[in-house]
Amino acid sequence: MSKHPISVTINGTAYEDTVDSRTLLVHWIRDGLHLTGTHIGCDTTSCGACTILVDGKATKSCTMFAVQANGRQIVTVEGLEQGDRLHPMQEGFHEKHALQCGYCTPGMMMAAIALLQRNPHPSEQEIREGISGNLCRCTGYVNIVRAIQYAAEKMSASEPVPVPAGEGDD
Amino acid sequence: MASEIHAHHGLGEPYKRKEDARFIRGQGTYVDDVQLPGMLYGDIVRSPYAHALIRNIDSSEAMKVPGVVAVITGKDLEAAGLAWMPTLSADMEAVLAVDRVLYQMQEVAFVVATSRYAAADGVAAVDVDYEPLPVVVDPKKALDPEAPLLRPDKKEKQPTNQIYHWETGDEDATNAAFAEAERNGVVIKQDLYIPRIHPAPIETCGCVANYHKATGKLTVWLTSQAPHAHRTLFAMVAGLPEHRIRIISPDVGGGFGNKVPIYPGYVCAVVASVTTGKPVKWIEDRSENIGSTGFARDYHIHAEIAADKDGMVNALRVHTLADHGAFDAAAQPTKFPAGLFHICTGSYDFKHAFVDVDAVHTNKAPGGIAYRCSFRVTEASYLIERMMDTLAHDLGKDPAQLRLQNFIKPEAFPYRSALNWTFDSGNYEGALHLAMKNIDYEALRQEQAEKRARGELMGIGISTFTEIVGAGPGKHFDIAGIQMFDSCEVRVHPTGKVLARIGVQTQGQGHETTFAQIIAAELGLSPDDVDVEHGDTDTAPYGLGTYASRSTPVAGAATALAARKVREKAKKIAAYLLEVGEEDLEWEPGRFFVKGAPAKGKTIQDLAFAAYTNCPPYLEPGLEAVNYYDPPNLTYPFGAYICVVDIDRGTGMVHIRRFMAVDDCGTVINPMVVEGQIHGGLTQGLAPAMYEELAYDADGNILAGNFQDYLIPTAMETPLWETDRTVTPSPHHPIGAKGVGESPTVGAPQAIVNAVVDALAHVGVRHIDMPLTPWKVWNILKEKGLTSD
Numbered sequence: 001m002s003k004h005p006i007s008v009t010i011n012g013t014a015y016e017d018t019v020d021s022r023t024l025l026v027h028w029i030r031d032g033l034h035l036t037g038t039h040i041g042c043d044t045t046s047c048g049a050c051t052i053l054v055d056g057k058a059t060k061s062c063t064m065f066a067v068q069a070n071g072r073q074i075v076t077v078e079g080l081e082q083g084d085r086l087h088p089m090q091e092g093f094h095e096k097h098a099l100q101c102g103y104c105t106p107g108m109m110m111a112a113i114a115l116l117q118r119n120p121h122p123s124e125q126e127i128r129e130g131i132s133g134n135l136c137r138c139t140g141y142v143n144i145v146r147a148i149q150y151a152a153e154k155m156s157a158s159e160p161v162p163v164p165a166g167e168g169d170d
Numbered sequence: 171m172a173s174e175i176h177a178h179h180g181l182g183e184p185y186k187r188k189e190d191a192r193f194i195r196g197q198g199t200y201v202d203d204v205q206l207p208g209m210l211y212g213d214i215v216r217s218p219y220a221h222a223l224i225r226n227i228d229s230s231e232a233m234k235v236p237g238v239v240a241v242i243t244g245k246d247l248e249a250a251g252l253a254w255m256p257t258l259s260a261d262m263e264a265v266l267a268v269d270r271v272l273y274q275m276q277e278v279a280f281v282v283a284t285s286r287y288a289a290a291d292g293v294a295a296v297d298v299d300y301e302p303l304p305v306v307v308d309p310k311k312a313l314d315p316e317a318p319l320l321r322p323d324k325k326e327k328q329p330t331n332q333i334y335h336w337e338t339g340d341e342d343a344t345n346a347a348f349a350e351a352e353r354n355g356v357v358i359k360q361d362l363y364i365p366r367i368h369p370a371p372i373e374t375c376g377c378v379a380n381y382h383k384a385t386g387k388l389t390v391w392l393t394s395q396a397p398h399a400h401r402t403l404f405a406m407v408a409g410l411p412e413h414r415i416r417i418i419s420p421d422v423g424g425g426f427g428n429k430v431p432i433y434p435g436y437v438c439a440v441v442a443s444v445t446t447g448k449p450v451k452w453i454e455d456r457s458e459n460i461g462s463t464g465f466a467r468d469y470h471i472h473a474e475i476a477a478d479k480d481g482m483v484n485a486l487r488v489h490t491l492a493d494h495g496a497f498d499a500a501a502q503p504t505k506f507p508a509g510l511f512h513i514c515t516g517s518y519d520f521k522h523a524f525v526d527v528d529a530v531h532t533n534k535a536p537g538g539i540a541y542r543c544s545f546r547v548t549e550a551s552y553l554i555e556r557m558m559d560t561l562a563h564d565l566g567k568d569p570a571q572l573r574l575q576n577f578i579k580p581e582a583f584p585y586r587s588a589l590n591w592t593f594d595s596g597n598y599e600g601a602l603h604l605a606m607k608n609i610d611y612e613a614l615r616q617e618q619a620e621k622r623a624r625g626e627l628m629g630i631g632i633s634t635f636t637e638i639v640g641a642g643p644g645k646h647f648d649i650a651g652i653q654m655f656d657s658c659e660v661r662v663h664p665t666g667k668v669l670a671r672i673g674v675q676t677q678g679q680g681h682e683t684t685f686a687q688i689i690a691a692e693l694g695l696s697p698d699d700v701d702v703e704h705g706d707t708d709t710a711p712y713g714l715g716t717y718a719s720r721s722t723p724v725a726g727a728a729t730a731l732a733a734r735k736v737r738e739k740a741k742k743i744a745a746y747l748l749e750v751g752e753e754d755l756e757w758e759p760g761r762f763f764v765k766g767a768p769a770k771g772k773t774i775q776d777l778a779f780a781a782y783t784n785c786p787p788y789l790e791p792g793l794e795a796v797n798y799y800d801p802p803n804l805t806y807p808f809g810a811y812i813c814v815v816d817i818d819r820g821t822g823m824v825h826i827r828r829f830m831a832v833d834d835c836g837t838v839i840n841p842m843v844v845e846g847q848i849h850g851g852l853t854q855g856l857a858p859a860m861y862e863e864l865a866y867d868a869d870g871n872i873l874a875g876n877f878q879d880y881l882i883p884t885a886m887e888t889p890l891w892e893t894d895r896t897v898t899p900s901p902h903h904p905i906g907a908k909g910v911g912e913s914p915t916v917g918a919p920q921a922i923v924n925a926v927v928d929a930l931a932h933v934g935v936r937h938i939d940m941p942l943t944p945w946k947v948w949n950i951l952k953e954k955g956l957t958s959d
Binding site for chain 2: 020022023027030031034035036037038039040041042043044046047049076077078080081086090093094095097099100101102103104105106109124127128129131132133134135136137138139140141142143144145
């Protein structure tokens with residue numbers, strides 16, 4: 001198979017690498033860059049545990065090749081905390097007990113951040129729809145909804161939170 | 171000073187989780203996050219057939235694939251005596267198939283390569299020649315004389331496909347009660363199928379095995395709910411000395427019973443590491459997880475209740491056919507082949523009961539005990555709650571009223587059931603009354619009558635279940651011979667901070683927080699001052715692991731008692747320092763003081779420091795304690811759930827309008843964590859009731875082998891759960907706490923099914939098997955002439 005040089009910015013850091021054409025983005029991020037917060041929960045693009053932001057859009061990184069990330073801006077869970085300041089979404093998940101085993105958590109938070117970027121004041125139904133690409137086996141989603149509501153309130157009440165810019169996904 | 175100490179969070183507080191700090195930053199350490207120098211990757215060649223002979227395995231092409239290092243087959247393992255491994259049910263299971271495969275997705279060969287991609291290429295290049303054999307999928311046909319014998323390997327001791335017959339209860343007295351009810355009362359009978367489902371934790375199973383030839387030490391990072399038991403089993407199977415095996419169960423991305431057994435992939439990775447001298451990682455994908463690891467349920471039940479004409483129950487009779495798949499690898503205590511299924515008299519005062527279970531082999535993956543089942547309590551609870559509703563409907567009684575008249579009364583505890591369990595405590599009517607009040611049951615029944623008159627379909631379902639968790643007393647409960655105690659080791663540092671290690675293993679249930687709360691409460695500390703570790707068999711005390719909601723009942727008890735031992739020693743030190751007798755001291759959280767002279771006292775921090783710096787000459791220095799707790803009984807949490815459904819007559823869609831869950835798990839350590847357990851558990855009760863089924867076709871092909879077809883509920887399908895609680899402590903538990911993690915999954919499915927049947931009872935629907943898919947419900951509506959356009 002062919003190899004390709006790529007240049008990708010992840011959490012503000014530029015990475016140069018040469019990847020096989022078939023290498024999935026999630027494997028490159030996890031195995032190659034040791035950013036292991038992004039998880040793999042299925043083999044059919046169903047669970048969303050691998051969700052990251054690619055140019056601001058929530059993207060299941062198991063369903064994208066690393067070469068397709070060439071030239072793009074990516075944010076993973078490791079990029080949410082700014083200095084020692086948690087992102088409101090991280091804070092909300094902690095405050096509202098929106099995680100248990102923690103395995104869906106990174107992808108869930110990334111999907112929720114993308115949701116709030118395109119809809120800063122979602123209803124409960126819109127939140128549930130907005131995270132319907134992300135499976136959680138532990139929480140029953142109730143507290144995840146509460147955490148996202150917490151983050152939405154916090155983000156609209158305070159100064160703009162340094163979340164990477166993007167178009168928001170649609 | 172004292173009030174300041176009291177202000178600390180402790181027992182009963184919604185203390186925020188210590189675990190969260192790493193998980194919300196992506197800094198958890200799950201097995202697939204472990205990367206070691208020179209690490210190789212294993213991948214498994216799996217059978218496409220449900221039943222076939224293996225004529226030949228040709229690995230020559232696979233060995234030519236760039237990066238492939240080795241291909242291990244069943245014959246290779248056989249030469250090392252490792253082709254088969256013992257299960258927790260005293261059966262043997264093939265690690266890699268030698269001469270035949272017995273289910274689709276069974277492990278046939280293990281490919282080791284320098285990357286996961288190369289390993290997958292290698293798997294595709296292994297050429298296996300199969301000769302298909304007749305397939306047994308339906309357990310009802312497994313005992314037909316013409317059915318092929320699936321396990322010729324154990325023909326000597328088991329000449330048919332029947333694994334066991336197990337029974338309990340007084341059959342004669344039960345039959346007599348039924349004969350009497352046939353004459354003067356009522357007998358209701360119903361077949362119930364509880365479909366095969368899969369726990370499907372979002373993180374699949376996997377391991378990293380690292381064998382050091384120089385030291386002879388094997389370290390395995392493993393998705394394990396029971397790392398110590400796994401260490402012992404590895405020692406027994408592989409012949410390695412136990413002190414040279416270290417199992418590390420790191421952060422685990424959900425277990426739900428799926429990560430209790432030892433799977434062939436783990437053994438293959440260990441063999442591969444020993445063979446290659448390098449670390450070997452094996453991580454299964456989702457399809458492999460669903461297709462080959464421990465399933466749940468798959469019970470075909472025939473149940474009967476004998477009652478009088480007023481609905482007072484008298485006797486319960488249950489016959490069950492259990493489908494265990496190709497190998498009996500059900501993970502339960504050795505003396506209980508059908509788990510604790512005989513809790514099936516439920517919350518009701520049955521005078522007589524008899525239960526039998528026949529288990530058979532089929533061409534399916536092994537398992538059975540998993541998915542918050544508490545050792546078959548899901549099945550037991552489902553059957554009794556469905557039957558109580560059926561009795562109510564048959565008699566034209568309100569299902570709540572029928573339950574209230576048959577409950578074991580609060581004053582009857584400890585209550586000895588007809589099947590010989592001693593229920594510790596309960597107040598069932600209290601829980602049901604609270605649930606009915608919260609949801610305004612009477613108004614709902616009125617609304618239902620009005621809707622029914624308008625042709626709308628609304629149903630109300632009740633489940634008042636009793637759980638049995640905390641296995642268990644060593645006299646009766648053991649896993650592979652090891653008694654089911656659990657343990658805690660509490661070490662207080664000179665500055666009064668605590669390191670505690672426990673023999674159980676969290677998979678998200680919050681033990682690092684809640685066990686710290688137990689110790690903090692016993693010693694008068696903040697939970698912040700207590701770090702809790704688990705999962706490393708080199709450091710943690712031996713325990714039996716976390717499953718069947720046993721952590722709080724068993725290790726939670728050990729934790730409180732270990733902390734009390736520390737406190738007792740601290741008291742001796744306080745007496746020495748204060749120059750008084752121990753009997754002159756009083757304890758308030760965090761401090762011993764002299765009776766009548768409260769200003770004269772020593773804090774736990776003072777005493778910890780003294781233990782290292784100024785220890786009484788008649789005591790050992792240091793301040794630590796360990797407790798291995800053999801529980802005197804199990805704990806019996808309970809709950810009352812009420813579900814309200816509306817059914818769309820056009821589509822057969824069932825909409826859960828409300829779900830009120832009242833749980834009682836005795837003393838609550840952390841209400842926030844308990845509520846989270848209940849939300850998740852209810853969702854795992856919703857799932858089998860409405861969406862999930864692991865079905866096989868007649869050829870033994872898996873019909874829902876990945877998340878495209880195996881429908882885990884998303885946030886869209888999951889209702890807004892409403893929860894409440896009553897508190898009836900366990901009298902035998904050191905802090906009165908009962909387990910709770912599995913209660914909601916045990917209790918919820920029947921509330922949903924009862925609600926849907928309740929919505930359709932007036933047109934003669936008496937039972938519908940799960941899952942209640944729109945297609946299934948729509949067909950019933952159509953048959954009854956209820957479909958709308």
